[in-house]
Amino acid sequence: MPDLETRIRDALGADEIGWDDLRQPTLRASSRSHRRWPAMLATAAAVAVVATVAAVIATTRNGTSNAPAATQPAYAGYAWKLSGLTDGQGSIAGLGSVPAQIAFSDTAVSGTFDNASIFGHYSQTADGYALTDIGLAGTSGEIARSGDLRVGHAFASVFVHTNGRDLDPSRPASVAARVTGDRLVLQANGITLRLSRTGPSGLSPIIDAVGYTWRVTALQDRQGELSVPQRLGAQIGFDRTGVVSANGLHRSQGRFALTSGGYVVADSATSAANGYVGHNPVIVREIRALDAVMERNAMLSATINGKTLTLRRDGTALTLHRGEPEPRYRFTITGAGSASVEPTPNTPITEGNSVSVSP
Amino acid sequence: VTAHLQEGTPLVPTIDVPALFEKHYLSLVRLAMRLVDDQESAEDLVQDVFAALPADVEDPHRYLRTAVVNRARSALRHRRVVRAFWARGHRLEQMDSADLPSLRRAERDQMLAAIAHLPQRQREVVVLRYYEDLGVAEIAAVLNISPGSVSSALNRAMSALAAVIGADDA
Numbered sequence: 001m002p003d004l005e006t007r008i009r010d011a012l013g014a015d016e017i018g019w020d021d022l023r024q025p026t027l028r029a030s031s032r033s034h035r036r037w038p039a040m041l042a043t044a045a046a047v048a049v050v051a052t053v054a055a056v057i058a059t060t061r062n063g064t065s066n067a068p069a070a071t072q073p074a075y076a077g078y079a080w081k082l083s084g085l086t087d088g089q090g091s092i093a094g095l096g097s098v099p100a101q102i103a104f105s106d107t108a109v110s111g112t113f114d115n116a117s118i119f120g121h122y123s124q125t126a127d128g129y130a131l132t133d134i135g136l137a138g139t140s141g142e143i144a145r146s147g148d149l150r151v152g153h154a155f156a157s158v159f160v161h162t163n164g165r166d167l168d169p170s171r172p173a174s175v176a177a178r179v180t181g182d183r184l185v186l187q188a189n190g191i192t193l194r195l196s197r198t199g200p201s202g203l204s205p206i207i208d209a210v211g212y213t214w215r216v217t218a219l220q221d222r223q224g225e226l227s228v229p230q231r232l233g234a235q236i237g238f239d240r241t242g243v244v245s246a247n248g249l250h251r252s253q254g255r256f257a258l259t260s261g262g263y264v265v266a267d268s269a270t271s272a273a274n275g276y277v278g279h280n281p282v283i284v285r286e287i288r289a290l291d292a293v294m295e296r297n298a299m300l301s302a303t304i305n306g307k308t309l310t311l312r313r314d315g316t317a318l319t320l321h322r323g324e325p326e327p328r329y330r331f332t333i334t335g336a337g338s339a340s341v342e343p344t345p346n347t348p349i350t351e352g353n354s355v356s357v358s359p
Numbered sequence: 360v361t362a363h364l365q366e367g368t369p370l371v372p373t374i375d376v377p378a379l380f381e382k383h384y385l386s387l388v389r390l391a392m393r394l395v396d397d398q399e400s401a402e403d404l405v406q407d408v409f410a411a412l413p414a415d416v417e418d419p420h421r422y423l424r425t426a427v428v429n430r431a432r433s434a435l436r437h438r439r440v441v442r443a444f445w446a447r448g449h450r451l452e453q454m455d456s457a458d459l460p461s462l463r464r465a466e467r468d469q470m471l472a473a474i475a476h477l478p479q480r481q482r483e484v485v486v487l488r489y490y491e492d493l494g495v496a497e498i499a500a501v502l503n504i505s506p507g508s509v510s511s512a513l514n515r516a517m518s519a520l521a522a523v524i525g526a527d528d529a
Binding site: 004005007008009010011012013014016017018019021022023024025027028269291295296297 | 388393471485520
């Protein structure tokens with residue numbers, strides 16, 4: 001019988017794979033920007049079809065209609081779980097097992113379905129609310145379950161206008177909302193959603209950061225606090241297709257998925273093509289801090305106070321100042337299933353660029 | 360604290376990443392497979408390591424190996440893994456079982472499962488010692504711990520493996 005060390009070496013050394021066994025035999029860095037990001041965007045966009053949210057306001061309580069009021073609407077501050085819907089094909093009840101939920105703060109709304117979210121801001125109207133600033137976020141999820149396609153489409157319809165099976169996030173919905181006890185009914189685009197209150201909203205504060213770039217002005221790490229001069233401040237941007245980007249000396253991108261306190265980074269990647277080779281302590285610490293907040297699976301807490309965003313992860317904190325809004329862009333979801341996305345993430349998102357999902 | 364960027368600071372990589380990839384990728388994937396539980400995750404994390412490789416690293420191979428170990432640890436921290444299934448999972452499907460006596464194969468499976476069940480630090484030490492053939496000092500450098508901690512972890516791991524495999528191997 002061989003000794004223990006020999007047996008360990010034998011086991012660890014057995015069954016070595018070779019180049020022919022590799023599934024990713026080439027360096028991903030150059031191909032990532034051409035293949036992986038579009039795929040991720042496509043996935044997120046496709047998921048969003050099923051995952052959409054809607055929100056509307058309830059201007060009534062106990063069945064009594066109210067005029068638009070300056071007071072907080074009855075649905076604000078709570079999360080509401082989908083329980084049933086009515087669309088052109090009829091009604092579906094007993095949807096409690098479907099992972100679909102809509103949450104409201106006093107200004108923002110987010111709908112989640114599996115791991116995807118559709119979110120925006122709202123303002124009260126006579127019978128509900130009108131949405132603006134629609135965005136999508138999330139990681140991935142099952143989108144092909146036929147039973148959910150109808151539900152997902154209905155769910156999205158209370159966030160954006162629809163044209164048949166096409167959803168157009170560039171045309172946010174105007175939603176009628178009614179609260180009766182712990183029940184919420186939302187109506188838009190011929191769709192009625194019935195929801196049940198589940199608890200406090202837990203809406204991610206990062207929704208208010210989306211659509212802007214934010215410049216690092218200070219950081220805190222294990223070495224202490226550090227002010228970052230404007231000319232050295234890297235920028236972090238959150239766009240409405242669910243991509244978070246950091247543009248410092250290194251460039252990083254990832255998807256963000258909303259959490260109650262902030263967000264989680266998914267599928268992130270960092271390019272060192274323009275890496276820093278100097279020893280400036282500010283830059284070195286800033287790069288390290290950015291790497292920490294952009295790392296895959298990093299869970300960030302976020303707070304926003306006016307134009308100041310603070311991101312925290314473990315012992316690292318970044319303070320950022322809000323910059324100019326990103327250029328608006330247009331994206332259209334045309335169904336669920338396979339998907340294609342343009343432009344690639346290397347191409348700035350500008351007016352007229354589109355994100356499309358083909359059935 | 361203020362600092363200034365000097366104009367002309369070189370921002371181009373000073374290392375040949377494609378050449379490093381060609382030279383080290385396969386061996387790093389093999390190492391990662393000993394630390395995580397499937398080839399796909401191993402390749403993913405090694406690709407991530409190359410993507411994040413700083414341009415000014417002095418010892419790229421050492422840096423890459425350390426980064427793979429760290430990322431493997433992070434990967435395991437973020438997902439639930441039934442490590443015991445690794446040896447019996449798709450890894451076995453790739454084996455040419457007809458060439459291996461069943462007893463020897465069973466012993467390897469048992470050992471791999473036992474290693475996979477070790478606490479992560481002990482698992483790393485065992486893999487670096489008996490797969491990478493690193494000395495205690497080198498392992499300490501990779502894991503950024505003291506040589507004494509390496510020896511301690513290695514002793515505990517060997518005791519645990521001996522207990523699992525059989526008292527006659529201790």
